[in-house]
Amino acid sequence: MTKDNLILAFETSCDETSVAVVKNGREIKSNIIATQIKSHQRFGGVVPEVASRHHIEVITQVLNEALAEADVTYDDIDAVAVTKGPGLVGALLIGVAAAKSVALAENKPLIGVNHIAGHINAANLIDPIEYPALALVVSGGHTELVNLISPTDFEIIGDTRDDAAGEAYDKIGRVLGVQYPAGKKVDEMAHLGQDTFHFPRAMMEDNDYDFSFSGLKSSFINTVHHADQIGEELDKNDLAASFQASVIDVLTHKTLRAIRELQPKTFVLAGGVAANQGLRERLTAELGKLAHSPKVVIPPVRLCGDNAAMIGAAAYNQFMVEDFTDLTLNADPSLELPYASEMLV
Numbered sequence: 001m002t003k004d005n006l007i008l009a010f011e012t013s014c015d016e017t018s019v020a021v022v023k024n025g026r027e028i029k030s031n032i033i034a035t036q037i038k039s040h041q042r043f044g045g046v047v048p049e050v051a052s053r054h055h056i057e058v059i060t061q062v063l064n065e066a067l068a069e070a071d072v073t074y075d076d077i078d079a080v081a082v083t084k085g086p087g088l089v090g091a092l093l094i095g096v097a098a099a100k101s102v103a104l105a106e107n108k109p110l111i112g113v114n115h116i117a118g119h120i121n122a123a124n125l126i127d128p129i130e131y132p133a134l135a136l137v138v139s140g141g142h143t144e145l146v147n148l149i150s151p152t153d154f155e156i157i158g159d160t161r162d163d164a165a166g167e168a169y170d171k172i173g174r175v176l177g178v179q180y181p182a183g184k185k186v187d188e189m190a191h192l193g194q195d196t197f198h199f200p201r202a203m204m205e206d207n208d209y210d211f212s213f214s215g216l217k218s219s220f221i222n223t224v225h226h227a228d229q230i231g232e233e234l235d236k237n238d239l240a241a242s243f244q245a246s247v248i249d250v251l252t253h254k255t256l257r258a259i260r261e262l263q264p265k266t267f268v269l270a271g272g273v274a275a276n277q278g279l280r281e282r283l284t285a286e287l288g289k290l291a292h293s294p295k296v297v298i299p300p301v302r303l304c305g306d307n308a309a310m311i312g313a314a315a316y317n318q319f320m321v322e323d324f325t326d327l328t329l330n331a332d333p334s335l336e337l338p339y340a341s342e343m344l345v
């Protein structure tokens with residue numbers, strides 16, 4: 001029998017301080033998440049300086065809780081993993097410093113993980129990804145279609161030209177008077193309304209996998225401002241439903257195109273916006289209609305947002321090929337996955 005491998009993982013790229021212990025990249029032994037959302041809400045978004053300060057304050061406690069809940073000591077840990085980017089540099093640095101400290105003090109191999117690879121590998125905590133696979137990563141900072149060639153070989157085939165999907169949710173949420181982060185509430189409102197405004201669907205006809213949400217956002221804001229000026233009251237649930245219908249139409253259309261083209265064995269929906277009920281339902285329904293439908297893995301909502309278990313799952317793939325890093329590891333706020341060659345797109 002092969003030995004089990006336990007990875008201690010850190011995630012501090014934005015506004016959640018999280019530490020997890022993950023067994024064999026598949027099984028969560030613990031996944032402690034300390035969220036700072038309340039501290040940022042009054043500013044309407046994440047304040048980097050405040051985020052870093054909170055991470056420093058709680059990281060040791062979160063680490064101790066993760067070890068205690070998993071019922072392990074450092075002796076049981078086979079490697080230490082950490083998100084090295086992309087994200088807020090000051091926030092990332094706290095996780096990187098913490099992981100490096102443990103790796104040095106406890107003499108463990110260190111693994112630097114891409115945050116997007118983490119979101120995608122949340123799938124492995126539910127149902128193993130079979131390759132080749134395709135992932136739609138939708139979060140506050142990302143809207144990407146990623147071709148997964150193998151567990152350690154990814155390439156972006158489509159990306160947003162402007163706002164990320166979650167960013168658009170948060171911006172139109174503010175106009176609707178919804179607190180940051182607005183995605184969950186706008187999703188709930190959308191379920192109570194109808195698509196009566198028929199906002200634009202950007203780039204649907206384009207022969208690529210790219211996205212754009214700034215036109216939709218502007219159209220939404222103009223509609224609300226115009227109504228304000230003439231004293232007309234608009235139904236907020238219908239506004240939310242119309243916005244969401246446009247986002248889901250575009251995401252679904254491009255995803256289906258990529259699936260038809262690439263014929264992946266697994267499709268993964270990942271990132272904070274993957275918590276969206278409308279998107280989950282629509283993609284599951286549309287993929288079910290395909291003649292050759294891939295296996296669909298959509299992690300539960302608790303694993304869609306930022307958490308360290310997904311980093312531990314991604315790190316395991318690197319652990320297996322001994323993709324370790326030394327103590328010069330640094331945070332890289334704009335770390336990117338490679339883009340596919342022109343040939344593929």
Ligand code: KG4
Binds near residue numbers: 139277
């Ligand atoms: O992945 P994540 O936790 O952090 C980043 O890496 O960005 O994603 C956060 C984003 C926020 O923009 C939030 O509004 C959005 O995910 N979000 C949602 C939903 N739940 C969270 N967007 C749409 N529908 C949801 N149910």
Ligand code: ZN
Binds near residue numbers: 119140271305306
């Ligand atoms: Zn994220």
